[in-house]
Amino acid sequence: MVNINELEAKAKIIRADVIKSLAEAGSGHLGGSLGLSDVFVSLYFHILSHKPSKPDWENRDRLILSIGHVAPVFYASLAHAGYFPVSELMTLRKLGSRLQGHPGKEHGLPGIELSAGSLGQGLSVAVGLALGAKADKKTWRVYSIHGDGELQEGSIWEAAMSAAHYKLDNLTALVDRNNVQIDGKTSDVMEIEPLADKWKAFGWNVLHCNGNNIKEIIQTYEKAKMHKGSPSVIIAKTKMGKGVKSIEADYTWHGKPPKIEQVESFLKELE
Amino acid sequence: MKKYTYTEKKDTRSGFGAGLYELGKNNPNVVALCADLTGSLKMNEFANEFPDRFFQAGIAEANMIGVASGLSIGGKIPFAGTFANFATGRVYDQIRQVVAYSDKNVKICASHAGITLGEDGATHQIMEDIGLMKMLPNMTVINTCDYNQTKAATMAIADFVGPVYLRFGRPKVPNFTLPDQKFEIGKAILLNEGSDVTIIATGHLVWKAIEACEILEEKGISAEIINIHTIKPLDKKAVLESVKKTKCVVTAEEHMMNGGLGDSIAQLLALEMPTPLEMVAVDDKFGESGTPDELMKKYGIDTLDVVAAAEKVVGRVVR
Ligand SMILES: [Mg+2]
Numbered sequence: 001m002v003n004i005n006e007l008e009a010k011a012k013i014i015r016a017d018v019i020k021s022l023a024e025a026g027s028g029h030l031g032g033s034l035g036l037s038d039v040f041v042s043l044y045f046h047i048l049s050h051k052p053s054k055p056d057w058e059n060r061d062r063l064i065l066s067i068g069h070v071a072p073v074f075y076a077s078l079a080h081a082g083y084f085p086v087s088e089l090m091t092l093r094k095l096g097s098r099l100q101g102h103p104g105k106e107h108g109l110p111g112i113e114l115s116a117g118s119l120g121q122g123l124s125v126a127v128g129l130a131l132g133a134k135a136d137k138k139t140w141r142v143y144s145i146h147g148d149g150e151l152q153e154g155s156i157w158e159a160a161m162s163a164a165h166y167k168l169d170n171l172t173a174l175v176d177r178n179n180v181q182i183d184g185k186t187s188d189v190m191e192i193e194p195l196a197d198k199w200k201a202f203g204w205n206v207l208h209c210n211g212n213n214i215k216e217i218i219q220t221y222e223k224a225k226m227h228k229g230s231p232s233v234i235i236a237k238t239k240m241g242k243g244v245k246s247i248e249a250d251y252t253w254h255g256k257p258p259k260i261e262q263v264e265s266f267l268k269e270l271e
Numbered sequence: 272m273k274k275y276t277y278t279e280k281k282d283t284r285s286g287f288g289a290g291l292y293e294l295g296k297n298n299p300n301v302v303a304l305c306a307d308l309t310g311s312l313k314m315n316e317f318a319n320e321f322p323d324r325f326f327q328a329g330i331a332e333a334n335m336i337g338v339a340s341g342l343s344i345g346g347k348i349p350f351a352g353t354f355a356n357f358a359t360g361r362v363y364d365q366i367r368q369v370v371a372y373s374d375k376n377v378k379i380c381a382s383h384a385g386i387t388l389g390e391d392g393a394t395h396q397i398m399e400d401i402g403l404m405k406m407l408p409n410m411t412v413i414n415t416c417d418y419n420q421t422k423a424a425t426m427a428i429a430d431f432v433g434p435v436y437l438r439f440g441r442p443k444v445p446n447f448t449l450p451d452q453k454f455e456i457g458k459a460i461l462l463n464e465g466s467d468v469t470i471i472a473t474g475h476l477v478w479k480a481i482e483a484c485e486i487l488e489e490k491g492i493s494a495e496i497i498n499i500h501t502i503k504p505l506d507k508k509a510v511l512e513s514v515k516k517t518k519c520v521v522t523a524e525e526h527m528m529n530g531g532l533g534d535s536i537a538q539l540l541a542l543e544m545p546t547p548l549e550m551v552a553v554d555d556k557f558g559e560s561g562t563p564d565e566l567m568k569k570y571g572i573d574t575l576d577v578v579a580a581a582e583k584v585v586g587r588v589v590r
Contacts, residue, residue: 105373105374116368125340130341132302154333
């Protein structure tokens with residue numbers, strides 16, 4: 001049985017490490033990392049079948065992070081799951097670190113399947129994984145995480161088309177629907193609505209949840225797991241900056257870190 | 272020299288198709304993808320015989336490269352095929368990020384490379400692809416010269432772990448290398464020993480270099496011919512050893528001068544053994560419609576261009 005309180009506590013710890021590691025780095029993307037903390041906790045501490053002590057375990061579920069800029073929450077989740085020491089989080093973005101600004105496979109950090117940063121490419125890789133798993137009748141599942149602004153990349157829709165064509169019900173994509181991107185609101189920059197209809201038209205099973213509610217996230221992932229015959233996408237409504245009230249939903253926090261002197265008050269806001 | 276003959280002209284892409292089919296029979300991890308050009312890439316035999324291991328990507332090359340990357344994470348050895356133009360320039364960032372920087376075991380198989388694609392014209396004739404691919408860290412770049420070599424290379428790259436760009440072409444060309452040859456990635460092949468000039472050729476220009484060598488012999492010039500099929504990593508030792516002897520070099524390729532084999536050789540020589548060099552390559556222009564033979568002549572990458580370059584470079588040597 002899943003203990004939601006425990007997971008919520010975990011999410012707090014991870015948010016705190018996101019704030020601290022970004023402040024220490026002096027650059028990076030705070031807003032999206034905080035907004036996705038609940039999704040990452042749900043995945044790494046409940047949904048994913050994985051073995052942090054054996055990152056290359058053959059039957060692991062595969063998670064493809066398509067939006068590499070939320071690396072801080074990805075790294076914090078991996079560290080707290082046991083892939084590498086939590087202390088290493090403080091090397092984020094430093095010369096020689098395994099924690100690159102955007103995840104880089106060749107720098108040797110365990111738990112990374114793919115280098116990611118240039119948007120719109122992760123869904124194709126997830127499709128390839130799901131396709132191979134199906135061909136070999138493997139039971140492991142494939143998860144991918146996308147931004148809402150990222151859906152403006154055309155290659156996402158090439159991948160979406162192919163996932164439905166190959167009936168990849170072993171794939172669950174999640175869209176971080178926070179309604180903002182670097183230049184402002186997605187509806188101002190480039191409208192992506194009607195989003196659910198788009199995915200439906202491409203042949204996907206579309207699910208919705210509050211992406212800042214761990215219980216809902218987990219229930220929705222479980223629903224996706226039960227669905228047969230087509231891939232599932234979860235449109236998860238999140239708040240950029242979630243957890244730190246003073247910056248919530250403020251898109252100017254997409255691409256900047258907290259200042260060292262802000263850390264204390266931000267951490268206090270998490271409580 | 273009359274050392275090399277052939278009984279048949281065959282297209283290098285058919286060598287790829289044959290090699291892929293062999294892999295299908297012998298290596299269960301090999302899978303193939305194609306972006307709606309299965310017939311052109313000669314992948315039909317594989318697709319028909321191993322339908323569970325062939326994935327049609329549709330006209331969506333960016334997705335195909337990503338899917339190939341994903342298949343490799345699951346332990347497959349994906350061979351992704353399309354025209355060279357769409358296999359490189361169109362999807363450069365995909366290759367850069369999810370193949371090269373992610374160091375995935377993906378084989379990018381590019382047909383109809385260069386100007387000999389012919390009548391379809393410049394939109395489809397990429398002559399920048401070697402440059403694009405060789406600039407990527409982790410990427411191995413191979414350009415084969417005939418049917419047999421392409422078949423052997425296709426099979427060899429399945430046993431090599433890492434990203435590979437395999438480049439071949441459309442037209443039927445002399446098939447003169449040995450069937451069932453052993454293909455060694457990164458190893459130059461000495462086709463003819465000579466003393467006056469080293470001709471380093473890749474792809475379709477290898478046969479042209481052989482023809483040129485015969486003409487040069489009649490003119491009293493002894494040419495050494497090296498076939499570089501692997502442009503990266505470059506067999507520096509083979510090049511330097513030959514050049515030490517001949518003191519001058521001609522490079523020959525169906526590619527832009529910028530970024531091609533000649534550019535790699537020039538870099539090597541400038542750094543290690545400054546030597547007179549002439550390049551037979553296309554000089555900073557797009558192609559046009561025509562037959563392969565007409566185009567090679569017009570764009571200065573034919574037998575007589577190799578001959579002229581050799582005579583010129585021999586004249587530049589201070590002996
Ligand atoms: Mg967003």
